[in-house]
Amino acid sequence: MIKLSQCAKGDILRVVKLNATKELKQRLISFGIMKESIVEVLAQAPAKATIEIRVGKMTIALRGQEADKIEVLKI
Numbered sequence: 001m002i003k004l005s006q007c008a009k010g011d012i013l014r015v016v017k018l019n020a021t022k023e024l025k026q027r028l029i030s031f032g033i034m035k036e037s038i039v040e041v042l043a044q045a046p047a048k049a050t051i052e053i054r055v056g057k058m059t060i061a062l063r064g065q066e067a068d069k070i071e072v073l074k075i
Contacts, residue, residue: 002074004039005048005067011041013072020069031060033070 001016015037018025032055033039042059043052051067053060062070 001071003068004041004053004062004070004072005051005064007041007051007072007074009041009043012075013039013041014075015039015070016073017071018069019071020066024066024069028066028070032056032058033060038075039072 004013007013015033015035017035018028018033020028028034033053037055040054041051042054044050048064048067050061050063053062
């Protein structure tokens with residue numbers, strides 16, 4: 001398993017685990033980021049400060065520290 005923040009543009013991934021606080025976990029789930037969901041990395045800001053991902057039909061920008069709390073597997 002790797003962290004979402006370590007992935008490259010174009011990677012397609014399956015979410016394995018959310019290591020977040022209760023509040024952040026609820027926010028991620030409201031965006032569709034939950035265990036077994038499929039995400040695609042669309043872009044990353046310099047120094048990986050933010051990462052843009054697609055979950056279903058929704059595009060989301062996450063802070064690097066938030067992406068560090070999401071464990072994924074490459075598909």
